[in-house]
Amino acid sequence: MNPRVVAGETMTGKPVVKRLVFHIGGYDPITSHVGAQRRFAREIVRFQRTWSVKATVDGLHDTVDQIRWNVTTTGPDWRVETDYRLVRWHDVIEAFGRRSIGSRISVGILAFLDFVLAGTLWRYLRTNWRYALFFLYPFVTFGLLIATAVLFGVFAFKITGSIPIAAGAGLFGVAAVLAGPWRWLHLGDLFDDWIFSREYIRCGNSKIEQRLERLAAELVAAASNSAADEIVVIGHSLGAVLAVDLLDRALKQDPELGRNKIPVTFLSVGSSILKVGLHPKAIRFRTAMERVAKSRAIFWGDYQALVDPLNFYKSRPMAEMGLSTENEATVRVVRFSRMLDDDIYRRIRLNFFRLHGQFVSGNDKRSSYDYFMLTCGPISARSQTLAPDGAVSMIADDGGLIASAPPSASELLGSPGAAA
Structure with a gap:
């Protein structure tokens, strides 16, 4: 049984009404805040078709540390408001x-x-x-x-x-x-x-570190004072490394992060955590990773894909780094072939960079992994990660919520290191 799961906890629980998302992308320069929002809005259209829901994206606000916008998603019997924050580091990449x-x-x-x-x-x-x-x-x-x-x-x-x-x-x-x-x-x-x-491994990057320190203060304040039902910190590719750094800094500022009011979920998708963590000199990062993993109040889900060579498929990050596996990630293996239309998958299956980007793109089919369902849907990101089929059995054909009896703790297929 997953030590992070409380016995008798429902898979769906109370639907999410408000969510705060911090997204850290990989080594991908985003030169225009308008372009970043347009890409998000383009992909969420596929999410609407696939899950029979509606979504609006507005309220673009650009700062030195992040690009923010609001996402409102609705189904027949639910409505979610997401405060979406894209952490900026394109300036570092462009330098x-x-x-x-x-x-x-x-x-x-x-x-x-x-x-x-x-x-x-x-x-x-x-x-x-x-x-x-x-x-x-x-x-x-x-x-x-x-x-x-x-x-x-x-x-x-x-x-x-x-x-x-x-x-x-x-x-x-x-x-x-x-x-x-x-x-x-x-x-x-x-x-x-x-x-x-x-x-980053040898000496760090002062600009990134100062930014993450400021964002950590925002995260801590939001965890205590915001109206969100959950906070999701999601890192894609090399952004997963920076997400660990962000959470570690937040824990230093508030060791009770996630325990008091608003739960915190960390999702590493197509992660490059081992890219950095396997280097012998990455001692500072491994120490941060261990602190984050040991925080039982922060749920960690790690999504991996076989056909994506830019991530570590079927790996147990903590074990591979030689760290304690007592509170390691709940590992989920996703299959892009089950997320995309056949013709689209055949067209991109040899384009490794495009495949890698599918972790943060819209799906053509309902699947256990869906970036927009995790960040904008009515089911908590933690519950979706723990469920064998994600949100598939929780959302009806018309996009409404499906009421079901809560499973017992033994039925939760989310044990640490499991590759489902």
């Missing part, structure tokens, strides 16, 4: 992207060597070989492209016998790589992703 190409390449190679020589690559291979391939992809691809440019110069020398012509041909090949594949294959962003990760 990395503004560095010279030479700097990004050299520091990126340094980051690659750091993860390899520290033994982190081996830990990736042992935990999830697909993620190890994702780690290798940008560096190996770049190396092969540069090697091709050099061979172009060697070929020119064999034909002409001229060193200047060969050198010029080689430099032209390198320039072509940087002008084309470097951008087309998003190698620059992937190099920056690993550069940031190494910096």
Whole structure:
């Protein structure tokens, strides 16, 4: 039995009327607050069709720390108001992207060597070989492209016998790589992703840390004073790492977070927690992770997908990091093929970045995992995570709530580390 579940607790309980959501995205620059809201509004349309509900998105408010808007969702017998807050860190991402190409390449190679020589690559291979391939992809691809440019110069020398012509041909090949594949294959962003990760592990990022400290104070205040029925902190990809950092800072400010008035749920989706947590030098992060996991008042659900190589499928994060598993995450395995129309899934199944983004996109079919149901639906995020089929058996065909007898504690399929 999950130690986080109270015996006799209902799966649905009282429907959520108000919810506060802090969402931290992955290493994905969002240059426009209007664009961020438009993307959200576009995807929530699919949610409305799939679950036979209505939704409105309005009230855009932009600050230095977050982009906020209001979401109102309604069914035949329920209404939910969600205060949605998208934590900003695109400015940090863009600062990395503004560095010279030479700097990004050299520091990126340094980051690659750091993860390899520290033994982190081996830990990736042992935990999830697909993620190890994702780690290798940008560096190996770049190396092969540069090697091709050099061979172009060697070929020119064999034909002409001229060193200047060969050198010029080689430099032209390198320039072509940087002008084309470097951008087309998003190698620059992937190099920056690993550069940031190494910096975060080794010395932290002062701008991110100051922002998370301010947001932690907001989270603590909201947990005591807001009218929300639940607070959901959701981290996607590398954003899950920052979500742990945010919750840890909030717990330092208020060790009773989630115990007094408003429950707090932490959802890591398509998580990169082990990307950072498996590095030997990530001691500060693992300490924070352990504090968050030990807080019984914070429920932690971890969603993973097999076909997504950018997350750690069927892993137990706490165990893999060598930390106590007494209060580890409730792990849920999701299948994108059951969430999307067949033609859409076939079209994107080899586009790994698009697959990774499905964790925060709308579904075409009702499924145990639905980002918008978790963040905007009438069933608490905790109850959806604990239920074997999420909200599927709790929402009728017309979008109304289905009343059902509360299950016993033994029927709750949410034991720590379970891959359902």
